[in-house]
Amino acid sequence: MAPGLALAFLLGIVDVAFVALTLEPTDRLAIMALLVGVGLMTFALGSAALYYLPGRVRPARRRARAGQALRRGALLGAGVVAVAFLSALHDLQPVTALAVLVPLAALEGVLSTRG
Numbered sequence: 001m002a003p004g005l006a007l008a009f010l011l012g013i014v015d016v017a018f019v020a021l022t023l024e025p026t027d028r029l030a031i032m033a034l035l036v037g038v039g040l041m042t043f044a045l046g047s048a049a050l051y052y053l054p055g056r057v058r059p060a061r062r063r064a065r066a067g068q069a070l071r072r073g074a075l076l077g078a079g080v081v082a083v084a085f086l087s088a089l090h091d092l093q094p095v096t097a098l099a100v101l102v103p104l105a106a107l108e109g110v111l112s113t114r115g
Contacts, residue, residue, distance in 0.1 A: 082101075
């Protein structure tokens, strides 16, 4: 799991660096490309934190948690990108941010109860 997360994080860094060095910051495509890189980094860091930080667990149990950590990291990355996109391109209101984040939290709740 660690090599894949490290690769995702490095791809995010390369994406952000490429966009920052080569594209105009006012272009919508540049903003989207930048947010994809930020989303990749958020996914990698969130998944790694949820997988490695909860404490010492047996290897069999850790393997079972891998899918859960990846899913939650992906939802975290998607939420960060969605809120950042809305705030960068539109005037994001707190109600709009809640309208984006609440369904993601509800999806995680539904997926967590299913096992």
